[in-house]
């Protein structure tokens with residue numbers, strides 16, 4: 374009798390544990406299945422692979438994005454609203470209230486040349502990770518990716534793309550996105566205060582489209598706010614201007630990123 378009670382208790386504990394881990398999206402990774410879509414953003418693809426966003430990658434609403442970014446990486450509601458406005462602008466259907474990850478690949482809406490891990494639209498699809506492009510990017514990073522090495526990789530990719538793509542172009546918005554993407558990935562995967570991150574975490578996420586929990590990464594405890602994003606983007610922009618002091622962004626001056634954030638997609 375006692376043995377039977379013990380065995381049923383043990384079975385219940387195992388079932389509860391299985392339930393706990395089965396419900397944990399950080400543990401629940403599945404790549405896309407037939408019919409699912411993914412896009413040019415390694416992070417949003419990753420969140421869909423974990424189920425923080427619809428696994429199909431389709432019909433993502435404001436609520437889906439806000440909940441997903443909050444639960445996956447502790448983004449506050451303002452940044453999510455800001456990013457949703459950009460994202461929904463890529464849906465070819467006017468006045469839509471959702472977007473799908475592959476909409477983000479529409480060239481020169483948000484998607485830009487000189488990506489860190491994708492070929493330019495002239496050469497192929499931005500939805501697909503490209504190892505050669507990413508190998509060039511990571512060859513400029515040390516063991517720790519910081520503002521200096523992050524910007525070195527950006528500038529190197531720009532030079533390569535410019536010399537190999539006869540239709541190469543970057544809009545002001547594209548340039549701001551490039552800098553924001555680097556500010557964001559360092560801050561989210563590493564330390565948002567020192568703006569540094571272990572390179573292995575970044576490589577893992579880009580190459581597997583999976584959160585690097587096996588490398589010790591955890592959902593940030595501090596909420597990621599618009600102020601943190603603007604501050605870190607400005608720091609990246611200052612370094613970028615030092616390297617390319619004749620860019621449009623350089624001429625626009627220190628407040629560019631802030632104006633962009635507060636003016637939403639209405640760029641000067």
Ligand code: HEM
Nearest residue numbers: 413414416456460477483484485488489490491554557558
């Ligand atoms: C945790 C939040 C996010 C992070 C850390 C992040 C980071 C990144 C990074 C690093 C890239 C560059 C990939 C590359 O150059 O190969 C990228 C690309 C992109 N992301 Fe995100 N992203 C985030 C959320 C979003 C959201 C919410 C949107 C919706 C507007 C978005 C839109 C894009 C687009 C359109 C690209 C393609 C840019 C291109 O390379 O042409 N991302 N993102």
